[in-house]
Amino acid sequence: MKLKPLKIRNLEAQYPVIQAGMGVRIGNATLAAATVKSGGFGTIASVGFGRIETSIDKYVGEVCDYLAQEIREARRLCDNQKPLGVNIMVALSTYKEFAEVCVKEKVDFIISGAGLPLPLPEYVGDADIALIPVISGGRALEVVVRCWLRKYNRKPDAIIIEGPKCGGHLGFAMEQIDDPESCSLDVLLAECKEVLSRYDIDVPILAAGEVATRDDVERFIDMGFDGVQVGTYFITAEEAGIDARSKEVFINATNDDVVIIKSPVGLPCRVLKTPLVKRVLSGGQESFRCPYHCLRTCNPKKVPFCIAKALLATWSGDVENGLYMCGCNIDSVKEIYPLQQFFDTLKD
Ligand SMILES: Cc1cc2nc3c(=O)[nH]c(=O)nc-3n(C[C@H](O)[C@H](O)[C@H](O)COP(=O)(O)O)c2cc1C
Structure with missing residues (x-):
């Protein structure tokens, strides 16, 4: 299969791959810029910046400054190439402020999940930024779409469906996760396509969870997705921002x-x-x-x-006290490697 470029709003990447925003500081400027240069959508994770022990009155300003610096650093590292974006978790207390930093720093896209990103269009206003909600199924998608259309006359520019096998936080009840077939990505895709067609929305749909190889990318495209978001497999890329x-x-x-x-x-x-x-x-x-x-x-x-x-x-690198979020398929993670190595496998 020849892999097609991924087009979202007015953005285009050579390969249908979004690098997952991974906090804390895994998806940093270095990983995001390397992804952009390799032909994917590069994403800075906005969570966990700044000096953690500072008091609350300094915290907001400090984390916003840090995010702005990280965006500028990524732009510098990828020579201002696109598409460079930011992942902002809805659960963050600085959600609005981070969206405002993204507008000021003119990022290309915002990916937002870990909750429903209902007020995001309000925070972004008229800025030319693609908005990409992370969704765990048709019901959640319908709530977002209905709210965005009614309140802001805005549609999502793409959606990412995070299945039950993803790394990190999951938008499912424990019973569903124990029975992944009931909420597998093909089931969720059908639900989401039905919602989008009812609202006459035709945008790319990305699959997230367990992608580690070109075969995985092709499998999801065969299933009807327009591309994938990759998390766990990129954690051990040389460019990922955590200690060896x-x-x-x-x-x-x-x-x-x-x-x-x-x-x-x-x-x-x-x-x-x-x-x-x-x-x-x-x-x-x-x-x-x-x-x-x-x-x-x-x-x-x-x-x-x-x-x-x-x-x-x-x-x-504090193994005793660290929390190691990862997807089901950690067996696929075998080495520290230059990110380009993964993208080279996507070439024809
Ligand atoms: C270490 C790690 C950190 C993550 N951090 C975030 C985050 O900050 N924000 C977010 O929306 N999702 C986060 N995720 C979820 C990813 O964005 C992604 O959807 C998921 O990793 C895809 O599944 P995979 O890991 O099997 O590729 C994280 C996942 C991992 C493994």
Whole structure:
């Protein structure tokens, strides 16, 4: 199969691949820029920037400045090529401010999930930015589409369907995740296509979850998708922003090490069973202070650990205290490699 370019709004990439925004600092300027240069959509993850221990009055300004710098750095690294975008989780307490930074810094697209991105068009206004909601099925898509059309006369420019086998946070109930066939990507695709056709919307639909090879890309395109979003497989790219000790944790893990926990975000979360997760699963409580409240949906008094602190530990290579989010197919992750190597396999 010859892979077609991916066109979203007025943007085009040579290959039908979006690099997943992966926090904390995995999907940084370096990975996003490398993706753009290799022929995909490069995405900066906006979560987990700044100095975590600063007080709340400084926190918002600091994380916004950091995001702006990261966008500028990515632009510099890819010589201002497009498409470069940002992933903003709806659950972030700085959701609106981050959208405003994206407008100011003129990013090409915003991907937004971990909740329904209902107010996003309001925050972006008339800016020429493609808006790409992350969706877990037809019902969620219909809520977004109806709200955006009614309130803002705006359609999504593409949608990403995150299936039950994705890495990180999942928009499904535990019972559904245990029965992945009931919400497999072909079922979700049919639901979403039905909703889009009812609203007369014809935009690209991307699949997320378990993509590691060209065969996987082709399988989803055969299924009727226009492209894929890749997360887990890119974690061990040389350009991904985490410490090599943490990359080794992903490389040495097998599919049997993957478990699902309830995350402080309030959603099920697929992770590796590393020391922190073992402590939490056996009822442990990690000590932390939270002067910043980075997630609207997190109650620091009730959660067993601070997810920002745990993901920063992953970033810095602290294996004892890190949280290692990943998809079902961690067996596919075998080496540290230059990102270009993956994109080379997509050439004809
Ligand atoms: C380490 C890691 C971090 C992630 N961080 C984010 C994030 O910050 N925002 C988000 O919307 N999704 C995040 N995700 C989900 C990805 O965007 C993506 O949909 C998912 O990884 C796709 O499945 P795959 O990992 O099997 O490729 C993360 C996933 C992983 C594995």
